[in-house]
Amino acid sequence: MPPAGRIRNFAIIAHIDHGKSTLADRLLERTGTVGVREMRAQVLDAMDLERERGITIKMHAISMAYTAADGETYELNLIDTPGHVDFTYEVSRSMAAAEGVLLVVDAAQGIEAQTLSNLFLALENDLEIIPVINKIDLPNARLDLVTEELVKLLGVVEDEILAVSAKLGTNIDDVLEAIVARVPPPAGDPSRPLRALIFDSQFDKYRGAVPYIRVVDGRVSPGMRIGFFASDATYEVQEVGRLRLGMQPSETLAAGEVGYLVASIKRVADTKVGDTIVDAAARATEPLPGYREVHPMVFAGLYPTEADRYADLRDALEKLGLNDSSLTYEPETSSALGFGFRCGFLGMLHREIVQERLEREFDLDLITTVPNVEYHVYPEHGEMLLIENPSRMPNAGEIGRIEEPFVRGRFILPATYIGGVLKLCEERRGKHVKMEYIDAERVEIEYDLPLAEIITDFFDRLKSATRGYASFDYEFREYR
Numbered sequence: 001m002p003p004a005g006r007i008r009n010f011a012i013i014a015h016i017d018h019g020k021s022t023l024a025d026r027l028l029e030r031t032g033t034v035g036v037r038e039m040r041a042q043v044l045d046a047m048d049l050e051r052e053r054g055i056t057i058k059m060h061a062i063s064m065a066y067t068a069a070d071g072e073t074y075e076l077n078l079i080d081t082p083g084h085v086d087f088t089y090e091v092s093r094s095m096a097a098a099e100g101v102l103l104v105v106d107a108a109q110g111i112e113a114q115t116l117s118n119l120f121l122a123l124e125n126d127l128e129i130i131p132v133i134n135k136i137d138l139p140n141a142r143l144d145l146v147t148e149e150l151v152k153l154l155g156v157v158e159d160e161i162l163a164v165s166a167k168l169g170t171n172i173d174d175v176l177e178a179i180v181a182r183v184p185p186p187a188g189d190p191s192r193p194l195r196a197l198i199f200d201s202q203f204d205k206y207r208g209a210v211p212y213i214r215v216v217d218g219r220v221s222p223g224m225r226i227g228f229f230a231s232d233a234t235y236e237v238q239e240v241g242r243l244r245l246g247m248q249p250s251e252t253l254a255a256g257e258v259g260y261l262v263a264s265i266k267r268v269a270d271t272k273v274g275d276t277i278v279d280a281a282a283r284a285t286e287p288l289p290g291y292r293e294v295h296p297m298v299f300a301g302l303y304p305t306e307a308d309r310y311a312d313l314r315d316a317l318e319k320l321g322l323n324d325s326s327l328t329y330e331p332e333t334s335s336a337l338g339f340g341f342r343c344g345f346l347g348m349l350h351r352e353i354v355q356e357r358l359e360r361e362f363d364l365d366l367i368t369t370v371p372n373v374e375y376h377v378y379p380e381h382g383e384m385l386l387i388e389n390p391s392r393m394p395n396a397g398e399i400g401r402i403e404e405p406f407v408r409g410r411f412i413l414p415a416t417y418i419g420g421v422l423k424l425c426e427e428r429r430g431k432h433v434k435m436e437y438i439d440a441e442r443v444e445i446e447y448d449l450p451l452a453e454i455i456t457d458f459f460d461r462l463k464s465a466t467r468g469y470a471s472f473d474y475e476f477r478e479y480r
Contacts, residue, residue: 100183186256296344303340
């Protein structure tokens with residue numbers, strides 16, 4: 001077990017399709033974590049759905065041993081993250097377990113909307129940022145221009161920006177050396193009472209709920225009794241270990257380390273993501289700052305096609321909710337469809353992925369209702385009502401005012417397509433906020449838009465208006 005001074009916890013963040021998972025593959029290959037026979041593209045993307053769509057949906061954690069140029073062996077804990085706007089919550093969780101990030105930018109595309117969102121998350125978490133320009137092997141790579149963009153955006157000097165090709169494995173050693181040199185070792189005291197942050201968990205039908213943890217203070221070993229801040233339950237630890245490609249048991253996990261813990265936790269609700277694990281015998285008094293509660297933005301009904309599979313759908317949603325804490329659900333009935341659940345999602349892709357996972361992993365056949373958003377309805381008399389189902393809307397005569405969710409949309413696109421994007425946003429009741437030129441050819445536009453206007457065909461219309469060259473990202477602003 002390396003001392004905390006030789007541990008580096010880092011995440012990889014980028015816009016979708018800028019090569020995060022390929023860079024992760026090269027790091028695993030270079031450190032010998034994955035053998036030649038086990039190697040395949042997107043090796044960390046374990047879900048079939050991720051491999052088919054070529055996107056990362058869940059974050060993935062893995063430990064690597066790397067012997068640096070100074071002759072010392074370091075433990076590098078990598079957390080690979082999703083790039084799509086709907087999965088920003090997964091990214092924010094991974095950052096709470098890390099001290100530094102690799103900010104990956106495509107040499108041909110440059111900085112895009114999600115690059116900025118993820119960068120702001122990293123700055124909020126006060127992380128060390130290592131800028132990496134990927135895909136320098138492409139014939140249309142604009143290395144000088146993208147370097148200039150990063151210098152302006154981050155205020156760094158050119159020498160601090162790494163230029164790599166993850167596909168060809170060019171300059172991968174420079175990335176590993178930069179992680180060792182620039183990411184700070186984890187703070188934390190192994191002699192203090194145990195405090196460990198649950199940053200993810202999965203359900204194993206033989207071993208119960210298995211939390212993935214980042215130990216902040218103290219240490220955890222088999223035989224110890226642990227408790228949680230969010231519940232009174234206590235359990236005896238049976239196994240701890242590191243996350244390699246599978247689970248690799250070890251004797252103990254100490255302050256600064258990332259790994260997993262098995263304690264036959266029967267209740268899925270006990271391993272709440274963001275909760276703090278403590279020593280049941282010497283409880284720490286202060287919990288770790290968890291994650292901000294995430295609020296669903298898009299609502300739709302999910303109903304089983306066969307009425308007798310309602311209980312299966314309920315169990316499946318509970319298990320899926322264990323490692324996707326942004327999914328919310330409550331029972332509802334429909335005269336046409338019978339018993340089902342009203343589910344809340346972060347966006348349309350999130351809804352699609354949840355439905356596909358339920359159908360594949362739990363063998364369910366589902367019907368989905370039309371998606372909509374949650375409105376704040378203020379009656380003439382009485383308290384505000386939260387309405388996310390149109391059938392529950394009061395009579396028009398009883399309503400004083402209605403507020404709907406607005407998001408701040410950020411577009412980055414070639415200047416030639418400005419007209420089409422402005423027209424689309426005005427048609428969708430948008431309010432213009434600002435427009436700035438990033439360089440001579442590309443522009444950043446910000447608009448406040450009603451969420452209800454962008455959850456149906458907005459992305460398709462945007463693609464048509466810009467021939468697929470625009471990148472779009474949004475975050476919730478307020479109800480108005």
